[in-house]
Amino acid sequence: MPPPPPSRRTFLQLTGLSAASVALGVSAPASADATPGRPIPSGAFALGVASGDPRPDGFVLWTRLAPTPLAADGHGGMRADHVPVQYEVAEDSQFKHVVRRGLAIATAELAHAVHPEVRGLRPEREYFYRFRVGTEVSPVGRTKTLPVHGSRFSFATASCQAWYHGYFPAYRDIARRSPDAVFFLGDYIYEYGIVPGGNLWRQGVAVGPEHGVEIETLEQYRLRYSLFKTDPELQSAHATAPWLFVWDDHEVQNNYGAAISPYGIPPELFVHRRAVAYRAFYENLPLALSSLPTGPDSQAYRRYDVGSLARLNLLDTRQYRDPAPTSEADRQSEARTIMGAKQEKWLYDGLRRSPATWNLLAGGVVLTAISNDRTDQWDGYPANRRRLLAELQQAGNAVMLTGDIHRHVASELKADFADPAAPTIGVELVCSSIGSDGDGADTDNYAKDWLRHPYVKFYNARRGYVHTTLTRSELTAEFVNFPYIEADANAEPRAIASFRSPAGSPRLEAL
Numbered sequence: 001m002p003p004p005p006p007s008r009r010t011f012l013q014l015t016g017l018s019a020a021s022v023a024l025g026v027s028a029p030a031s032a033d034a035t036p037g038r039p040i041p042s043g044a045f046a047l048g049v050a051s052g053d054p055r056p057d058g059f060v061l062w063t064r065l066a067p068t069p070l071a072a073d074g075h076g077g078m079r080a081d082h083v084p085v086q087y088e089v090a091e092d093s094q095f096k097h098v099v100r101r102g103l104a105i106a107t108a109e110l111a112h113a114v115h116p117e118v119r120g121l122r123p124e125r126e127y128f129y130r131f132r133v134g135t136e137v138s139p140v141g142r143t144k145t146l147p148v149h150g151s152r153f154s155f156a157t158a159s160c161q162a163w164y165h166g167y168f169p170a171y172r173d174i175a176r177r178s179p180d181a182v183f184f185l186g187d188y189i190y191e192y193g194i195v196p197g198g199n200l201w202r203q204g205v206a207v208g209p210e211h212g213v214e215i216e217t218l219e220q221y222r223l224r225y226s227l228f229k230t231d232p233e234l235q236s237a238h239a240t241a242p243w244l245f246v247w248d249d250h251e252v253q254n255n256y257g258a259a260i261s262p263y264g265i266p267p268e269l270f271v272h273r274r275a276v277a278y279r280a281f282y283e284n285l286p287l288a289l290s291s292l293p294t295g296p297d298s299q300a301y302r303r304y305d306v307g308s309l310a311r312l313n314l315l316d317t318r319q320y321r322d323p324a325p326t327s328e329a330d331r332q333s334e335a336r337t338i339m340g341a342k343q344e345k346w347l348y349d350g351l352r353r354s355p356a357t358w359n360l361l362a363g364g365v366v367l368t369a370i371s372n373d374r375t376d377q378w379d380g381y382p383a384n385r386r387r388l389l390a391e392l393q394q395a396g397n398a399v400m401l402t403g404d405i406h407r408h409v410a411s412e413l414k415a416d417f418a419d420p421a422a423p424t425i426g427v428e429l430v431c432s433s434i435g436s437d438g439d440g441a442d443t444d445n446y447a448k449d450w451l452r453h454p455y456v457k458f459y460n461a462r463r464g465y466v467h468t469t470l471t472r473s474e475l476t477a478e479f480v481n482f483p484y485i486e487a488d489a490n491a492e493p494r495a496i497a498s499f500r501s502p503a504g505s506p507r508l509e510a511l
């Protein structure tokens, strides 16, 4: 049964956020005292450190103080006080050459997270950072600025980390490779209740009853992020590279679109839930101030230039999508959009002006045509897909990066998927899940639905990630999976397939 409608006062309390608290979380006033008013319990950095929003001259740093990260009330063991958090950025991991020092204030309003923004650094450089609260020092994080020109850029793509379905050996391997960036492609959390003997497949862990229900409130979303973020492999991957984020449905609720919940929650209530979910997303990730939601609205789509080597467009295919089609005629409607008119215009303008060798799109759901029944993907929005493919053909060297399906897939993007003779205009690299669906197997019952298409070149149903390298002349992508994830985090990585796509003549060549 849905909860009772919130009063206007409750709505403001749960979704409103004072400008003062937000500003403090980015930068403290010059007069602020760096010493906490009272001692903070030890272990304040139990959720780790992270960086994101990389630019040629800087990045955003993140941590969230939570000495008791799994405190059932969602407050992480913190009291309501403001807590000063110092940070430093250095050119070396020993902090002999510190280039920035600053102070941000962790407030209860933002779940004691801080998001300091560091600018004025040098391009294409490695930097190290750490935080301090009182006498306690955080783990050291490594991050990297983007290039201004760029000749080589490597990144890992990851998605769908259902913590309760298994361990995250993929993140240990990503951390080992130290890519230039990590792109997370949706389902950072899942909203479902976690039930021992039911969906709790991660062996050797216990969770309390407070995790056993579908999450709905701000405190429950915060606690869910805390639970997932206690994973040491996830923390190590955050501490090794700047991350960029795309969201999909489970950051709010399964298969939601715009203000529509498929579980019958009225829109006027569902926007309230979306507001607290978007708020917890901001609080728990290394996002710039420009990603802060306003009530139930958040500008999540954005663009990054990796010098002139690649233009990366992060898409939001949830917040503005039309509802699931009610008929085949509806599905085929020219007016249908998964991006919303404003985001479509923004994307096409950016593609037309792109100076880059590679045009990268990162999105929450698969673009390649697979089945008319898969209406949650771009298959539910064929007119929007036609408009996008026409733009991608003009822009050249298109690379679509997606996740969502918990399977590795490599496919070629066709100017017209219905025409076997249509030119190949780019490639889609679909990364499998980090954790969702547990161990998996190399193949499964769905494989034939994908591999029957000549443009689908590879399918695998185990867990893993994709590591991609761009140069001026080619893209290379390596699909990595793991023999198991449910028993422990120790499985060894296997590079099960690699592909090359030449610049100027996109296609998938098996290596």
Ligand SMILES: [Fe+2]
Pocket (backbone or CB within 6 Å): 160, 186, 187, 250, 404, 405, 406, 436
């Ligand atoms: Fe997922």
